[in-house]
Amino acid sequence: MTPGARISAAIEVLDRVLAGQPAEQALLRWSRASRFAGSGDRAAVRDLVFDALRCRNSHAALGGALTGRGLMIGGLRAAGRDPAALFTGQGHAPEPLAEGEGAGPAHGVSDIPDWLGPLWNGSLGEDAGAVAAAMRRRAPVWLRVNTRKATPAKALRALADDGIAATPDPRLETALRVTENERRLAQGRAYRDGLVELQDLSPQLACAALPVAPGMRVLDYCAGGGGKTLALAARAADLTLVAHDADPARMRDLPQRAARAGVQVRLDADPAGRFDLVIVDAPCSGSGTWRRTPDSKWRLTEAALRDLVALQAGILRKAARHVPPGGLMAYMTCSVLDPENDGQAAAFLRDHPGFSQVSRRLWTPLDAGDGFFMSLLARR
Known part of the structure; x- marks a missing residue:
């Protein structure tokens, strides 16, 4: 053409x-x-x-x-x-x-939907304009080194053999940013043999911040493709990893991905019991990923956002039942909007006085990859 x-x-x-x-x-x-x-x-x-x-x-x-x-x-x-x-x-x-x-001129024209502008500004404060500008550019491709199979150096050599250039991030040596030939990745040996996985930098940093230790029981309550499950599996041996999703079809690729990564994950449509760590990567607006899915930015409505916030609250209530005293729950979204993030965590804590917030973090394209939020909650 x-x-x-x-x-x-x-x-x-x-x-x-x-x-x-x-x-x-x-x-x-x-x-x-x-x-x-x-x-x-x-x-x-x-x-x-x-x-x-x-x-x-x-x-x-x-x-x-x-x-x-x-x-x-x-x-x-x-x-x-x-x-x-x-x-x-x-x-x-x-x-x-x-x-x-x-x-026509474009000066002063915003590429954030008009109805969302006040909420965007209120959620991001002085960074609102810079984050909006970053959302106008293409997102970089990030990989996570699977330390069950490779060191960062070995992964970089394998990628180079595949004709793919990448560089590690100084904050997390297992996070590699692809700088050349990203479209060759799926056909390359490094990916095919499970040395690396596609995962954005922000969720990699979030998973690296979670306290995990050998022998822990971990439930990924909204597992989807299982990226966070696999990231934790690479961090500690002898974890009991259970993946659950309200729509089991979202997890259809997880067994193959786990086998490629050399780890074991149990899929459970109706998990029972309690876990040392419960991860809740809840359905959200995806506003932190709008560089990758820009049409969803224009399809989001106020009504849809309200429905998502209600859905997130219900998921948190259900997931909390699996957290024992002394256990942890990590609430995550790939959103930068306050009602889905700090607002949601605050509402949960008001309704569940037995929990407290241990830490919280919001990553944006200004300091990481996609926009991503995590609130780590502990049951007293």
């Missing part, structure tokens, strides 16, 4: 997203209908679509319209490129620009 044809494809996908279709679904449908597109073309179109959604409002302002065409025009102008060079109408390129098309 020519650069102009890729722009046309991105316009088609974006128009579907703006009409209400999730971005991943729209990209998949375009890909299936475009057998001529190679892997490089599909990756390029995906990048164009996601870059446009991260900067939807500002690019629409620069492009003169909140349409796929307007977003592509605005994106080129934001990058300092002349859209007329690609909007030629030749071959499969978009039609040429009309006179004066897309001449």
Whole structure:
């Protein structure tokens, strides 16, 4: 595909997203209908679509319209490129620009939804503007070294053999930031043999901060794909690891991932008993991950956020039953919004006076990877 044809494809996908279709679904449908597109073309179109959604409002302002065409025009102008060079109408390129098309300014335009602005500012304080700006850029790819199978040095050598460049983070030597050829990862030996796992820096730092010791019983109450379960499994021997999720289908890849990592995890649809540590990575707005899933930023509503906060409170109440006196519960979200984070922890503590907060931490793209929150709670 020519650069102009890729722009046309991105316009088609974006128009579907703006009409209400999730971005991943729209990209998949375009890909299936475009057998001529190679892997490089599909990756390029995906990048164009996601870059446009991260900067939807500002690019629409620069492009003169909140349409796929307007977003592509605005994106080129934001990058300092002349859209007329690609909007030629030749071959499969978009039609040429009309006179004066897309001449609007973007100064002062926010890429945070209007209704969310006050809550965003109140949750992040003086960092609100900087975090919003960071959300307009692509997120880096982070790996976690599986210390059951490799040292950081060994993992780096294996990645290099796969043609992938990475560098360790000074705060956590088992956290590697990929700097070159991230799309080769799934086919590489380092990943295939379980030396590394995909995991963002922020949850890696959160898992590293959890007090774990050999012999502990650990329940991952909202396990999903099991990334945190596997991270803890690599930290201490002889852990009893139980993974649970209200939707067991979310855990379908966990047995394979655990086998690749060389650890044992028991999946339990109805866990019983008490555990030394209960992890509650609750469903949330995902506002901390909007660099990776930018269309969800525009699909979140006030009503949906209220429903999520209510759901989180119910999950915390249920999970707390598995925490014995002296036990710990780690409440986590990939959100930066206060009602889901400190507000949720405070409400739980008001209703459960037998618990106290040991520590809390909010990571943002300014100091780690994705936005991520953790409140560590102890039962007296």
